[in-house]
Amino acid sequence: MADLAMPARTDALPPERRLIAVGTIRHHGGRTITVRATAAGITGTSRPAVKP
Numbered sequence: 001m002a003d004l005a006m007p008a009r010t011d012a013l014p015p016e017r018r019l020i021a022v023g024t025i026r027h028h029g030g031r032t033i034t035v036r037a038t039a040a041g042i043t044g045t046s047r048p049a050v051k052p
Contacts, residue, residue: 023036027049035044 019039021036021038023034026033030049031046032049033044033046035042
């Protein structure tokens with residue numbers, strides 16, 4: 001069977017990549033701490049942990 005794979009283009013620019021958001025959620029000392037960073041800024045909350 002013939003190999004039909006096409007070679008990668010070397011003259012094309014790679015797609016533009018950008019960070020949309022990054023964040024974390026931590027449970028510490030009976031509290032839930034949420035932090036989120038975007039291009040617009042950083043936000044965060046700290047609230048009592050929810051127990052089932």
